[in-house]
Amino acid sequence: MINIKFQPMDINVRAGVGENLLEVARRNGIFIDAPCNGGLSCGKCKVRIIRGVVDFNGNNHHIKDGELKAGYVLACNTKVIEDLVIEVPSGESSYMNGMKIEDLSGPRDQKIFQRARDQVLNNGMKFCSYIKKDYLEIDLPTLDDNISDWDRIKRHLRNQLGYSMVFCRLPMLRKIPSLLRESEFKITITHIPRGDNRTTIINMEIGDTTNRLYGVALDIGTTSVAACLVDLYEGKLLAKASSGNAQMKYGADVIHRIIYATKNNGLEKLTHAIIHETINPLLKKMYQDAGVDKNEVTAFVAAGNTTMSHLLLGIYPDYLRREPYIPTFSGAPFIKASELELEANPETFLYILPSIASYVGGDITAGVLASGIWASEENILLIDLGTNGEIVFGNKDFLVTCACSAGPAFEGGEISCGMRAAGGAIERIEIDNNSYIPKFTIIHNEKPKGICGSGIIDLIAEMLKTGLVDRRGKINRDLNTDRIRFDEYNIGEYVVAFKDEWGIEEDITITEIDIDNFIKAKAAVYSGIATLLDSLGMDFDMINKIYIAGGIGSSLSIDKAIEIGLFPDIEFDKFMHIGNSSLMGCYLTLMSEDARRKMEEFSKEMTYIELSVYPGYMDEFISACFLPHTDINRFPTVEKILEEYSTNRAI
Structure with a gap:
């Protein structure tokens, strides 16, 4: 074994002779940016050898002669052979938490936030959580009234609240004997009603805590993750947190991560990275900021692209990238927080928004819900410009969608x-x-x-x-x-x-x-838009509004995007940035059972267009691989x- 010190973090690790330097760093939680996942194509994983000798193939155009003399190597193409001191470029160690990430905190976001809530209310939907809390003062047991603790709770709920069928799982049953006696049989239950006479208890607390009911909305992006803690009574955002997705060290895009998942223990590492290195730290920060205990969090909604949803649940994702591109699931069953080791009440149900196809995920379903396309009379185009490019077009009568191979x-x-x-x-x-x-x-x-x-x-x-x-x-x-x-x-x-x-x-x-x-990335988006419209026999003039979602949208210049041919050359006032529509859709789903049902309804009716086999798509793509386009007449401005x-x- 050899010793390796990583600077400026001052972290010492041990490694075997001949091990890959990038894998050594990953194993020890040291972030080195590697968008191509060791494919030698990006050159981003440069580090400097301060002391020691490594086995590095210097035949790579990413390392210039001057850099090579200064000790720079690509971590992905380097084997360790003796004790080393390595410098990770400045900023890498704090990169995860230093990213500019779209959440729901800015003044403009508050307007978007209110608009999305109004959309739900104006369509006759209830805006309140499906999770309930009730304070119970249960009859004390006596020799004459000696039924079991659990039967005593059920009797109270039947007589006082009308629930004839009450359920709970083993963890709740284990809490009952001591909790009832510590509270003198005065407790608060958190439960999920189903119909008029059925309910399931997911938490019990001593005394009256009916004023504290919390949930979490979570957007799991390929590059970044954003979360908010919500008061389920008033719908207020109590705290927010965001960071880079720790899976970035295994590749910048979903394809690289899918490939890594097929390697030995790769899937386990990716799932650990998103839950334990990304989501749980964000949850802990929010709870601390808001003064909330994790056991008080009893509702949890998350959205991500189809690959992110699979990796979150630890489900083998390789068939997503293989024709005919079939996901294991579109709509996942409700999952206990304890099954994923999430920092929330163990009995909390995690709801993952349904995907449409292998490359159109729940984040887009959430975006359609938040944007209100599903209720619009106008023709609206929704473009998500994250690491993956997804597009939706439609109105209250139809919705079509596709995914563009834009890359990172x-x-x-x-x-x-x-x-x-x-x-x-x-x-x-x-x-x-x-x-x-x-x-x-x-x-x-x-x-x-x-x-x-x-x-x-x-x-x-x-x-x-x-x-x-x-x-x-x-x-x-x-x-x-x-x-x-x-x-x-x-x-x-x-x-x-x-x-x-x-x-x-x-x-x-x-x-x-x-x-x-x-140019190829922007061409993928533009040609995707053009093909989607062509599939409906429509053209750009029939677009009433274009909504831009995703982190890039907040600082994107619409005029410049049109000038390079990313967006069609239509009136500027038709464009609107709608912030993190995925997180907003999760919030709406968290707060409204009606909104969740509506979202599940339109998600099943959305038509997916597979661009790779659509007639004429490749011709459209090649034509768009110019600035702004081979046909300049499409861009008169x-x-x-x-x-x-x-x-x-x-x-």
């Missing part, structure tokens, strides 16, 4: 200087039309570390308008600026931030390869902008 580009994946939306990420960019010097906004006003999804959209749009790239995404070789340069393979790049100017380790650049990767910029440069 919108989260900064597959981009050399791309990163997720965290401190140091460039999120907004403008480029001067004459000097080609950029101005940008950085999250938390830190030194720039990379570019997140919204920043990449801005950057490519600005490069197109200023003539830095042509419509194929190729860098202009005739411009006189030190911000354009070419490597030994004649691949061009544009320098967004010089290292000497900002005091950072490396220049922040975007290459022609990066631009090509992003963009055509006019490009002409104006070209004229200004000529002058």
Whole structure:
């Protein structure tokens, strides 16, 4: 065995000779970003060897000669052979909690929040929890009245509350003898009524605690996880928490995680990462912030894409990625919190919102509920721009949906200087039309570390308008600026931030390869929209509103997204950002049994379009792999902008 010290965390671990360095870090809970899950394609898992020797295959374009001399290696392509001291790049250790994540806390979110509640109420639905609490003062046992404790409770519920059939599970039964006597037979029960005369007890407490009833809504994203603690009486949000999804260390997208799940103990590691390393810490933080005991949490609703739902439950997911792409379940049964070791009352039922297909999950079902498409007279397009790209189109009469193979580009994946939306990420960019010097906004006003999804959209749009790239995404070789340069393979790049100017380790650049990767991602979304409409014999003019959901939406410039051909060229006032619609849908499901039933109803009626086999989709995708599109007539606004910029440069 050899000793390895990871800096700056100052963590010492032991490893066997010949072990893979990335796997050593994963096993010991040390986060090293590896979007491609060790496939050698992303180059994000760079670490520096401070002391010691490793077995590293330096033949990789991600490690430049200068970096190699400075001790940098790719953790995924490195074997440990002797004692080591390793430096993990700054920010990696705090990356999980430093991400900019969409929740329900901002002023705009409060308006969205109220709009979603009103949608439920205005459609005649009740807005109250299905979980009930009742205070009982039970007759004391005597020699004359000597029935069992459990029968005594059932008798009281039958006589006082009208429940002729009362159920509980073994954990509740075990609490009864001591709890009744400690409370002098004055207790509060938490129960789930089913019909007029049936109920199931899921918690018992000493005394009158009927004023405390809590639930949790949880959005499990591929990249990030957001949660809120809810007062089930008033529907108030008492606390919120969010972080990166700890599964990120096993790959940036669902395909990489599915593949990892097929490896030895891979599924167990992924399930442990989402429950014990991500969800439970968030729950503990909320409980502490709100002064709530975990045993008081008796309702739990979660949503995620289909893969995330499978991994949460520890269900083998590999058939999701294999034709004909069949999930193990669409709607999961209610599951006890204790079965998953969640930090909540052990008897709490976890409800997971149903999926539509292998790549359209419960997060989209939740988004449809929260957005109100199901009740709309207008034709509404819902686009979720997370790690996976999902689209829904319809109104109260029909709903069709599809999933786009956009990959992780919108989260900064597959981009050399791309990163997720965290401190140091460039999120907004403008480029001067004459000097080609950029101005940008950085999250938390830190030194720039990379570019997140919204920043990449801005950057490519600005490069197109200023003539830095042509419509194929190729860098202009005739411009006189030190911000354009070419490597030994004649691949061009544009320098967004010089290292000497900002005091950072490396220049922040975007290459022609990066631009090509992003063009393919945006083309997947645009062609998905076009194909979905074509399947209905409709066109872009028939869209009344476009709702943008997902973390990228909060900082996304709609005009720039149109300029690169991500969204169709329609009126700006038709676009609306609706925040974390998945978390909002979970909240509505938590608070309204009527809303849950409505959601289950329309989820069964949604039509799924499999793009990979849809006639004409590939032609549509290839046509969209230009800026903004091969058919510029589809983007008259963009055509006019490009002409104006070209004229200004000529002058």
